[in-house]
Amino acid sequence: MKPDHARNMRLIGHSDQGGLRDGIQVMVENGFAYVGHLFSQGFSIVDVRDPKNPKPAGYVAAPPNTWNVHLQVADNLLLVIHGKDVFADAAFADxxxxxxxSAGAALGTAIPTAEKTWDAGLAVYDISKPGEPRRIGFMPVSGGIHRIWWTGGRWAYVSALLDGFTDFIFMTVDxxxxxxxxxxxxxxLPGMNLAAGETPSWxxxxxxxxxxxxxxxxxxWGAWRDAGLVVMDVTDRSEPKLIVHRNWSPPFQGGTHNCLPLPDRDLLVVLDEAVLDDFEDGLKNIWIFDVKDPANPVPVATMPIPVDADYARKGAHYGPHNIHENRPGTFQSSSLIFSTWQNAGVRVFDISDQYRPKEVGALVPPPPAGMMDKRPGKKPIIQSCDIFVEKSGLIYVTDYNAGLYVMEFNG
Structure with a gap:
């Protein structure tokens, strides 16, 4: 399998995930990858003990109308979100x-009027037997969860959609x-709690x-989509407090997706996600902020955009989607940033000089063999989605249609 473009990177393995090639978040633990699906509901397990020959190792179905797009692994446990399968709904074909x-308006939870048709909450699986998840717990959340941050221990942190709120809010979970x-x-954010009489100002x-x-x-460090960066003090996990809210949309395009702290350098890498086809939502950036004073984050640079092809005109989504988040036990660096750019594949940046970040690696996989995304107008164009870098340096990348890639950075 030959990539469309490669610089200081190479493909070493690929899996079609048992025919369910659509993937969002990927976590790797004890030789197995756990992949949340975007269109196939549920999640898949891939045996990656031989990274050159990854093999499908199982699939766990989601309840009807429910997706499991995001998940987290630590302490021999797998946490999986349950939320509405948005793209299975004809209302969201566009x-x-x-x-x-707002999610509350789109999904009908802001002012609930009907019984929900999807499963909503947080599922917990025991994976002490690698590759064989066994469900042991569940926390209901009225509208569902979108994503989790959990690296083991007592506290997990989720984006939760609750009845009566405009959109997903921050929740701490014991x-x-x-x-x-x-x-x-x-x-x-003030204005989100409609049930309490608050009124949005946006x-x-x-x-x-x-x-x-x-x-x-x-x-x-909260990525609050079109509201930008929301920094919270969670010293008291039962009562998170605002430190500062910074928003750059407008004049920029919004869609803030990741806020990665680099504590040893007092830096924060902030990614704004491209979410629409054919460059409709314009240029999205990966920003570098100086956060010596967390209450006064200052932008100092943006990552350079890919210049090896005209990706803005290639079609499908173009622009950042995700970054490797330096989870404990994985590859950790405060100078190398691994990111996915959808139709522009994977990009690696060196931010040793935070004022002059530079691209030092890239890999654009070939077009997908077929389409899992059956929505009208979708084209067979690579859409590199999530990225996970193992402690060994192996890179695992999902795609909306093309399965799981294993890559290596040689820079």
Whole structure:
């Protein structure tokens, strides 16, 4: 399998995930990859003990109308989100109808009027037997969860959609009894709690909802989509407090997706996600912020955009989607940033000089063999989605249609 473009990187393995080639988040633990699906519901397991020859090793189905797009692995446990399978709904065949509205309005949870047709909450699996998840617990959440940050131990952090709220909010979850996870605290931006009589101060077309937060120490760095960066003090997990809210949309395009702290350098890498086809939502950036004072984050640079092809005109999604998040036990670096750029594949940046980041590696896989995305107008174009870098340096990359790639960076 020959990539369309490669620089200081090479493909070493590929799996079609047992025919369910659509993938969102991937986690690798004890020789097995766990992949959440975008169109196939449920999640798959891939044996990657031989990374040159990864093999499908199982599939766990989701309940009807439910997706398991995001998951986390630690402490021999697998945490999996349950939320509405948005793209199975004909109302969202045009992605803009989801991304240009609040989740509460789009999914009917802001002012609930009907019984939900999907499963909503957080599932917990025992994976002490690698590759063989056994469900042991579940925490219901009225509208569902989008993404989790959990690296083991007592505290997990989720983006939760609750009845009566405009969109996803920040929630702390007590995992001290994995069979019975429970909410500990929550934070939302003023204006999100419709049930309490709050009124949004932002346009109805702006998506002011938490994608997810990365927590280091007692600070949660929240990626709040069109609301930008929300920094929270979680010293008291039962009562998160705002440190600062910074938003650059407008004039920039919004869609903030990841906020990765690099504590040893007092830096924060912030990625704005491209969500629409054919460059409709314009240029999205990966920013570098100086956060010496967490209450005063200052942008100092953006990553360079790919220049080896005209990706803005290639079709499908073009622009950043995800970054490797330096999870404990994985490859960790405060100078190398691994990112996915959808139709522009994978990009690796050296930020040793935070004021002059440079691209030092790239790999664009070939077009997918077939389409898992059956929505009208979708084209067979690579859409590199999530990225996970093992401690060994092996890189695992999912795609909306093309399966799981294993790569290597040689820079």
């Amino acid at each position: 992605e803009a109808s989801y991304y240009k509205a 995992m001290s009894d994995p069979a019975n996870p429970r909410e500990a605290g929550r934070y939302w 346009p109805a077309s702006a998506k002011f909802g938490l994608h997810h937060a990365i927590v280091h120490g007692d600070i949660a």
